[in-house]
Amino acid sequence: MMVAAGYSVKAVRNGLEAFAEIQVDLPDVIVPDIAMPVLSGLDIILAVRSYDEFADLPVVAITSFGEKLREQAREAWATDAIDKPTDITSMREVIEAAVSRSRN
Secondary structure, three states, rough: OEOHHHHEEEOOOOHHHHHHHHHHOOOOOOOOOOOOOOOOOOHHHHHHHHHHHHHOEEEEEEOOOOOOHHHHHOOOOEEEEEEEEOOHHHHHHHHHHHHHHOOO
């Protein structure tokens, strides 16, 4: 685990590892890449949303594939979706807004 922009960050190699980690150690937010291997970011969002205990978990999808995939992420109940590349300031603002909305 590392610390970035004031957050503890856990990186994984693929979507299956991400989903396993979510079940072991519930994060404040997840940021799946839509193009993750094994399970895509869209698969992760749908899996997370299929469990009641994760219903309020903020999910900020990230993609380099444009508006169509950002919209698909939102349709899969992502809290928000952003393009990459992105700068750390923009990403942090989107993540903080998503976490804040989930706490209200």
